[in-house]
Amino acid sequence: MTVLGTAETFKRDWVDGFVTAYGREVRKVPDAYGVVATDVPKRGKVAVVIGGGCGHYPAFAGLVGHGLADGAVVGDVFTSPSAEQVHRTAREADGGAGVLFGYGNYQGDVLHFGLAARRLAAEGIDSRTILVTDDVASGPSEDPASRRGVAGDFFVFKVAGAAAERGDDLDGVHAAAVKANARTRTFGAAFGGCTLPGAAEPLFTVSDTDMELGLGIHGEPGVRTVGRLAATELADELVDGLLPELPSGDGRVAVLLNGLGRTKYEEMFVAYKRIHERLTAAGLDPVHIEVGEFVTSLDMAGVSLSAMVLDDELAALYAAPCSSPGYRSDGRPAAPVRPSVTVDDTLATPQHAGESTVDRALTAALRLIEANEDELGRLDAVAADGDHGLGMTRGMRAAVTAARRCTGPAEQLLAAGTAFADAAGGASGALYGVLLAETGAGLRGEITAETLADAVDNAAAAFTTLGKARPGDKTMLDAIEPFRTTLRAAVHGSAGRSDTGADIADAWRKAAQAATVAAQETADLVPGKGRAARLAERSKGHADPGATSFALLVTAVGDVLGGQN
């Protein structure tokens, strides 16, 4: 849902805010919804004037600046600006060398820019027009004029701006822009609709279980609906949609992975990893890559992949330095490297239960944590970021794998603790790592109920020092403490009797039961997600699912010690 801005004043207000924030580089065209670079008109320089409906920032106004556009005309959301607005903006930008108009191929823009061009001609101002037609999903390849302009706008405007900046005349700037458009293709996908400012409901929606391939930047229906794809599958769809449409060249391409608004940057990089593999496997050499938001669609969820087949001229023009509020380049082309060898992040699930008691105990703990991963996440989400379950699983898997690489309980638990902290990350990662490692540190000699209780005391003490928690804070410590004291008491209770494994198991399981009871106290939550519920839970101190995961861990270990696993 759109929160800010009302439909009627939206355009005026955001343009005002834009020229205020970036007044160093852009100024408003008097009495018009247009912006120009602060230093226009530039005598004798071709003026590049771009535009279209708004809702696509940084396109179009954000691309006004040195080495890019001289001016941009701003229409209402997803609506062409009027001929009057185009005319005023072009007159303001014209430096006497004529105007190159650049915009996407939409009927409204064609009508209004066309009317403005005729009016300029009547006033003796020469102009040319480049209609961007990069969207392969919007028309057949035999009829490129039927295609819409989408993220490829950026390539074409950048090339035109650089050509004008280097002093080309109007025909020269036009020729460069025509070549850029002829060599640019885009294919996109959307997974969620967008909402117009002031509108009560989305302009359109995409089912939670679907993706729409080829959907237009104004929500124009796509060419194909598919189920939700993983990153690599989506990357393949984008590349497969683009490659057959690419004109031939010497292999060099500029690549743009464009976010439509709501798609997370990190997700785009996940997709780009695969895209790059596919492009290079197809013999292409991406010499200039951008991943980000260049031509957005309000808050639409989705991405588009654009490529421009380069020659020496286009490579030089595209890489030329520029500076605008929405895009700056220092002029150095990208020199991509292959991805580094990725880390062994020890995520492999153990193939089989290990031999030693520590192996079996850690594996049992991993299984129980895995079984409760979602619940731990829900508990964590009550007042924190909900990833405790994921972190615990990741940590325990790493712990199990690391323990396999050593022998002896002390060494195995030290390795497990370090690996856990490394894999789980976060505060709980560090704290669990300490618990495992310090327990291990206490088990160098013969293991008796007594030495085990000492080791647990030692680990609990280190935990308290590092975690700065006090009993009663309703943290993991409130499960550790009853575990520690119950274990100690049970061990004393068994004093005098032979110190058998059965005694150890019995004492441990009594302690685990105490930890479980304590954990239930702190974890007895309604998994509410609203602020009220989360604040209420937090005020009750019920924020730490660590108590629950600790209870699960020691319970699993107890089962192993008792021979039940």
Added chain:
Amino acid sequence: MTVLGTAETFKRDWVDGFVTAYGREVRKVPDAYGVVATDVPKRGKVAVVIGGGCGHYPAFAGLVGHGLADGAVVGDVFTSPSAEQVHRTAREADGGAGVLFGYGNYQGDVLHFGLAARRLAAEGIDSRTILVTDDVASGPSEDPASRRGVAGDFFVFKVAGAAAERGDDLDGVHAAAVKANARTRTFGAAFGGCTLPGAAEPLFTVSDTDMELGLGIHGEPGVRTVGRLAATELADELVDGLLPELPSGDGRVAVLLNGLGRTKYEEMFVAYKRIHERLTAAGLDPVHIEVGEFVTSLDMAGVSLSAMVLDDELAALYAAPCSSPGYRSDGRPAAPVRPSVTVDDTLATPQHAGESTVDRALTAALRLIEANEDELGRLDAVAADGDHGLGMTRGMRAAVTAARRCTGPAEQLLAAGTAFADAAGGASGALYGVLLAETGAGLRGEITAETLADAVDNAAAAFTTLGKARPGDKTMLDAIEPFRTTLRAAVHGSAGRSDTGADIADAWRKAAQAATVAAQETADLVPGKGRAARLAERSKGHADPGATSFALLVTAVGDVLGGQN
């Protein structure tokens, strides 16, 4: 819902994609989830190493580059990186002059970066740490150490990076960063939750009717829930939350309006317009302004407002040139200008009905269009962008206002047509403008039923030429044509009788009924929003609500001619 990436491999995959796309500037730390600038280690230069959980791009890895950070450690989503990862990245970045660690004040980061710092010290590598604590909502002003680091990270990292770049030693870089943090404050608001990669449901949600003030970048509960606010109201809340917390200075401030992920850029500019007014009214001088996405929270909807109180040193360091994948600056500080006088966009609703028949007819048409604005929008959304109702209302209001400024039907309709096209924009704006203007052009002399029919013929012809539509295309023309022919027939039918106003009204209303019948044929739609429904409707040619709005317009005019309005 998150589409791309799975929880377990998300971090590895996006970092691989990132270093592949921006390999010119960054490379991966071997066997670690960290990135460093391609040219590190820089002998004798202090290494600035930042980091934290991921999900905040361009923070943190996107801020690695010349004049900014030398390295960034990448944790899992919203989770601190491990001490091991921090240690490996810092060793890779260290150029022998020591390491400045910069990160937000979160327990996990404090634990892991702290452990890494101790390990580096044991290896003879000196380090300092700056904990960013800019979030005023996360703790009391008496206890700044209790505060979290949010978007203010960017100010502090930029200053530290510039200080290291100019050659300050470790204590100097640390001192600059400490000063930047002490002078930086942030206050934010969220209107929608975010979803972790691979998670089935949002980490948290905010009610559609609420905003949460002071919500943390990981979804930590905010300090206050308010109803949805308009842009200016939200701007006031942000400014009111920030101003009392700002330390005193000479008035110069750097300002950052940061988007959390899903908030539209144009919406942020709407808010910034008001924010700037408030800041300057409070005697502050925003000498460097950025509006964009700097420290995001996956796809969270919301914004945060940050300010850093500048002195000469901070102003110079913050404005120093830098180049990283996520932020580039050519070193010229912003010199904001006040917003231009805004355009009179003729949105004022007429205060009273006008005097002339044209005034009354246009006013009546405006009223009927207003009453049907939502329905027209729904019809338009079936296969287009849903703004037809808004555009028609805006256009008719401008037409009514413009007509008021002239006298005589021809002049009034010409003015109304131009104003309509200007205000409504879009293809329909241009086409309606032509209809009004060309009808007026036909009414220069005495107005009879005959001359009116001629004028309508003339307008319809111009419309057809410009719109390139043919009868049967199911466009607005399919309502215009029956209107035109019915009017012509009715006028012939009245031939021989005295050409009274009653005859004109009668003929016009017959024609309007014909237009209404035709419009209902094209507008008989299920307002489906899914792709299937929209494609189906589009294939039926039911895409143009212009026929309906035309029928409404001529019906209202007919009522006026008939004296019913």
